[in-house]
Amino acid sequence: MYGRLRYNVFYAAARTFVLGSAFVLSSCGGGDLGTAEKIDLDEAPVQTVDNMFVVQSENGKLQMRMEADVMERYQNDSMSYEIFPKGLAVFGYNEEGLLETEITADNGRHVKVEKDDSEQWEAYGNVVVKNIINQEVMETDTLYWDRKNEKIYTDCYVKLYSPDGYMQGYGMESDQRARNSVILRPFDSYGVIVHDSTEVIIDSVNFIGPLIKK
Secondary structure, three states, rough: OOOOOOEEEEEEEEEOOOOOOOOOOEOOOOEEEOOOOOOOOOOOOOOEEEEEEEEEEOOOEEEEEEEEEEEEEOOOOOEEEEEEEOOOOEEOOOOOOOEEEEEEEOOOEEEOOOOOOOOEEEEEEEEEEEOOOOOOOEEEEEEEEOOOOOOOEEEEEEEEEOOEEEEEEEEEEEOOOOOOOOOEEEEEEEEOOOOOOOEOOOOOOOOOOOOOOO
C-alpha cells in the first residue's frame, strides 16, 4: 500500500461484463418481442470481481494486502474508479514484515484521474483503523488516503483509544501507517499518567511462542 510498488492481484470468481451493442429481449406478456431499456454505459460497471484478494510486495517482502467481497470498476474518458459496496479490509506490514496496520470499513472507493495520474482511496461507514504494534484503535465515519503524500486524514468526528488514554475530536491526520495520529480539534479527552513499569505488553497478532500467564 506504500509507494509506487508492483503488486500481484489474485481474483477469485471474477465476472467481467462486456458492454457493447444493444440487444432484444422476449416479452413475458405475449409473443411479441420487446426492445430492452436503454443502458447508460457511464453508470454500468465495466468489471465486477467477487472475493477480491490483492497482495502488494516489494523485493519479496509483503507490504500490503486487501480483501473485499465485491469490487465494481467504472471508467470514462477522464477517470476510472472502483467501489467496494460490501466493505473492504486493508492490512499493512512494516519493514520487518510484521502486521502493523489494519483498516476496515463498510464501504470504499478508489479513484484514479488519468490526466495527472493522481489517485485517492476513500473509506466510509464504521471505519476502524488499528495500529497493532502501538495498540491504538481509531474510529470514524470517513477516511481518506492520499497516496502521493503518504498520509491518511479525515474531517469527521474521531475517537482514538491507546494505552496512553482516550481522545476524541474533529479532524485527524496521520502518516499512512497510522503511527502518529493527531486529532486536530480535540475535546473531553483524558490521558493515563501513571504506568505499571512491570506490566508486560504482548503483540498477540505477531507474537510467536508461549503466552505469559497473567
